[in-house]
Amino acid sequence: xxxxxxxxxxxxxxxxxxxxxxxxxxxxxxxxxxxxxxxxxxxxxxxxxxxxxxxxxxxxxxxxxxxxxxxxxxxxxxxxxxxxxxxxxxxxxxxxxxxxxxxxxxxxxxxxxxxxxxxxxxxxxxxxxxxxxxxxxxxxxxxxxxxxxxxxxxxxxxxxxxxxxxxxxxxxxxxxxxxxxxxxxxxxxxxxxxxxxxxxxxxxxxxxxxxxxxxxxxxxxxxxxxxxxxxxxxxxxxxxxxxxxxxxxxxxxxxxxxxxxxxxxxxxxxxxxxxxxxxxxxxxxxxxxxxxxxxxxxxxxxxxxxxxxxxxxxxxxxxxxxxxxxxxxxxxxxxxxxxxxxxxxxxxxxxxxxxxxxxxxxxxxxxxxxxxxxxxxxxxxxxxxxxxxxxxxxxxxxxxxxxxxxxxxxxxxxxxxxxxxxxxxxxxxxxxxxxxxxxxxxxxxxxxxxxxxxxxxxxxxxxxxxxxxxxxxxxxxxxxxxxxxxxxxxxxxxxxxx
DNA sequence: AAAAAAT
Numbered sequence: 001x002x003x004x005x006x007x008x009x010x011x012x013x014x015x016x017x018x019x020x021x022x023x024x025x026x027x028x029x030x031x032x033x034x035x036x037x038x039x040x041x042x043x044x045x046x047x048x049x050x051x052x053x054x055x056x057x058x059x060x061x062x063x064x065x066x067x068x069x070x071x072x073x074x075x076x077x078x079x080x081x082x083x084x085x086x087x088x089x090x091x092x093x094x095x096x097x098x099x100x101x102x103x104x105x106x107x108x109x110x111x112x113x114x115x116x117x118x119x120x121x122x123x124x125x126x127x128x129x130x131x132x133x134x135x136x137x138x139x140x141x142x143x144x145x146x147x148x149x150x151x152x153x154x155x156x157x158x159x160x161x162x163x164x165x166x167x168x169x170x171x172x173x174x175x176x177x178x179x180x181x182x183x184x185x186x187x188x189x190x191x192x193x194x195x196x197x198x199x200x201x202x203x204x205x206x207x208x209x210x211x212x213x214x215x216x217x218x219x220x221x222x223x224x225x226x227x228x229x230x231x232x233x234x235x236x237x238x239x240x241x242x243x244x245x246x247x248x249x250x251x252x253x254x255x256x257x258x259x260x261x262x263x264x265x266x267x268x269x270x271x272x273x274x275x276x277x278x279x280x281x282x283x284x285x286x287x288x289x290x291x292x293x294x295x296x297x298x299x300x301x302x303x304x305x306x307x308x309x310x311x312x313x314x315x316x317x318x319x320x321x322x323x324x325x326x327x328x329x330x331x332x333x334x335x336x337x338x339x340x341x342x343x344x345x346x347x348x349x350x351x352x353x354x355x356x357x358x359x360x361x362x363x364x365x366x367x368x369x370x371x372x373x374x375x376x377x378x379x380x381x382x383x384x385x386x387x388x389x390x391x392x393x394x395x396x397x398x399x400x401x402x403x404x405x406x407x408x409x410x411x412x413x414x415x416x417x418x419x420x421x422x423x424x425x426x427x428x429x430x431x432x433x434x435x436x437x438x439x440x441x442x443x444x445x446x447x448x449x450x451x452x453x454x455x456x457x458x459x460x461x462x463x464x465x466x467x468x469x470x471x472x473x474x475x476x477x478x479x480x481x482x483x484x485x486x487x488x489x490x491x492x493x494x495x496x497x498x
Numbered sequence: 499a500a501a502a503a504a505t
Contacts, residue, residue, distance in 0.1 A: 101502065129504055152504040183502065271500055295502060321501050342500060 005224045017045050019073075023052070025080050027119035028073060035115055041066040042228045048074045051202060056220040058176070058213070059204040061228040062235045063352020064328075067204045071172050072098075072113045075202070078170065079122055079145065092143025093167035099191070101178040103128040103150055103299065104306055105326040109174055110148040122146055129153040130299030137162045151179075151187035158194055165194045175325045176203035177212040177345065180219075192219070206352060207232050207345040207381075232381050234348055238355035239362045240384075242375070243391035250366050251282055252393050254336055257364055258288075265309075266334035268318045269350050271342060279338065280318040293319040324349045328356060337365040340374040344381035 016039040019032045040048070043061035050057055051074035061067055079095055098113070100106040110126030117124050123143060127136045128150040136153075140162045147154075147163065157163050171192070173179040179188055201220050208216075208231050217223070234240065245253050254268065268283075270276045273294040280292035291305035291314045302322075309317040310329055317323065318338075324346050332354045341347050347365075354361025367375055367388060379386050 103503085133504095150503060152502095156504060178502085187503070273501075324501090339500095346501095 016040055016042075022048060024073065024077050025120075027080070028076055028116060031116045031119050032069075032073065034118075037069070041070075043067055043226065044070040044073075046228060047071065047226045050224050050226060051075060051200075052077060054078065054200055056201045056223040057203070057226055058208070058216060058220065058223050059202070059226045060208050060231045061206065061226075062233050063206045063349060064235055064356030065228070066357075067206075068109055068112045068174070069116070071174075071202045071204055072109075073116055075170050075172065076113070076117055076120065076122065076146075078200070080120060082169070092145075093164045094144055094147045095168065096146045096170040096172070097165065097168050097191075097195070098146070098148040098172040098174060099151060099154070099179055099188070100148065100174045101150070101184065101325060102322050103130060104293075104302065104322070105174065106148050106150050107303075108326065108328060113146060113148065117146065124148070127153050127157060129156075130302070133157070133160075151184060151191060154191060155187060158191070165191075166196060168195045168199055170200045170202070171195060172202045172204070174204055175349075176205045176216065177208050178205070178325060180212050180215055207348050209345070230383070232345070232348055232383075234351060234382050234384075235355045235361075237358065237360045238351050239360070240351065240386070241362065241364045242367055242386050242388045243364065244388055245366045245368060245391050247368055249391070249393060250338055251279070251286075253366060253391050254283075254338065254364075255286060255288075256393060257336075261334070261362065263334045263362070265312065265315055265332060266317075266336055267309075267323060267329075267332065267350075267353055268316055268336040268338050269324065269341065270318065270320060271339040273320055275339065276318050276320050280316075283316050283318065288316050289314045290316045290318060293317055293323050295320065295322055321346050321350070323353070327353060329353060330356070331359055332356070333361055335361065335363045337363070340365060340367060340371040340378075342374065344374070344377040347378045348382065 018038055019040055020029055020038075022029075022040075024032075041061075043059060043065050047057055047059045047070040051071060057071075059067060059070060061070075075096055098106075098109060100109055106126055106128045110124060114124045122145045124146040125136075125139050125144045126148040127140070129152050133153070133156065136157065137160070140147075140157060144163070149157075154163075158165065173188075178184065201223075203216055203220070213225075243253060257263065258266065268279065270279055273296045276292050276294040277296070280290045283290040291308055293302055293305045293309075297305070305314070305317065306323075306327070308314045321341065324341070326349075335351050335354045337347065337350060341350060351361075351363035354363060365375075375386060375388070
């Protein structure tokens with residue numbers, strides 16, 4: 001295997017190039033201008049010319065820097081330029097396939113591509129699960145050139161022979177490292193088995209572990225690695241705060257920070273669907289306009305929650321990692337990690353929901369003593385020393401729910417409906433005092449010393465087996481054996497690390 | 499220890 005060519009730029013070009021300097025069809029340039037873009041971001045400036053050349057690309061750039069446009073605009077240009085001569089018009093084969101790991105992201109990417117393609121004759125559609133297949137089937141049978149999909153539903157359509165994929169010329173894996181992880185890989189491989197071997201393949205993500213880089217080489221031909229800044233880097237414009245808390249204090253801490261920093265909107269990430277549902281109810285009782293987004297909700301509810309949040313009708317979106325990747329919510333000021341994510345990569349993606357397109361944002365991560373390993377993993381991945389601070393709540397906790405913690409629900413006094421808004425009704429307002437003390441008085445020795453990746457506490461019960469070997473930073477693909485098994489003996493040896 | 503993606 002040949003070494004991939006590496007195009008890298010640590011510092012953004014000081015004079016960003018304009019889209020209209022690119023050799024693009026006027027129809028595309030007009031659509032880009034309609035979208036309000038004149039200047040390219042660094043990943044766009046680097047990747048678009050290479051995609052236009054027809055090369056396979058692995059593109060890595062920080063969250064919120066316009067990766068979707070970086071692959072879709074040159075892809076549309078190539079489709080306009082290179083008519084599919086072999087296709088018989090009656091068959092309407094799909095020419096470009098874009099795969100995404102969540103339904104909401106597939107929908108968003110499809111809407112972007114539709115906007116860029118609006119002056120062309122290319123037909124763009126999106127299929128994903130959770131909704132009726134029939135309308136999707138009708139559209140597919142009518143003919144579609146650009147198909148955006150989540151893996152499961154696409155396989156359904158393939159099996160039902162609703163779409164023809166044997167003439168696909170372009171494949172994009174958005175959030176490529178997620179698409180290549182163990183949970184998606186079997187579906188992905190089945191889908192790829194229906195596609196021609198000769199095609200242009202594009203992989204894009206903000207995070208690529210060395211293992212995934214290696215693995216992805218078996219899906220790329222003579223690829224160019226386009227990297228803007230260090231891989232796995234977090235956006236510079238996101239302030240990252242880490243507070244040591246107890247589980248019981250978490251909700252009050254979030255409320256306190258919302259008030260203190262006057263944060264009007266935030267995503268609160270939790271690690272489980274049930275946790276998301278419960279926490280959303282709790283914030284709702286506190287008078288915050290809250291919506292939940294997780295995989296146990298109907299697709300209709302999921303889209304409604306997200307739309308309400310985007311429209312600003314909702315203050316808090318309590319979500320699982322279904323919302324961690326790719327979702328573009330304009331001007332979101334804050335992200336909370338109510339639970340520390342299990343995968344360090346997901347930390348990078350979660351906090352990437354704020355600070356998009358150059359805006360500033362704050363990311364607050366609540367850390368309990370059980371999270372030491374996870375925080376160390378994040379530290380190692382983002383190659384930053386994380387400053388863990390103690391968080392002191394005001395004496396009165398400012399909340400009924402905190403005071404009645406542990407009391408049977410039926411024993412609680414009926415909660416009066418709030419009339420004032422959450423922010424106006426601040427119960428702690430009478431006692432203005434700093435929300436937290438600097439870590440001068442750490443709670444115990446655990447929080448006293450800085451985390452180190454090598455620091456190992458007694459392994460938790462669930463992780464006894466792994467205690468001997470150091471934990472992989474890329475926990476997505478921890479079970480190396482399984483990955484190797486999928487690829488048999490011919491696991492690719494070429495590495496992008498040089 | 500979990501979520502996501504098909505039903």
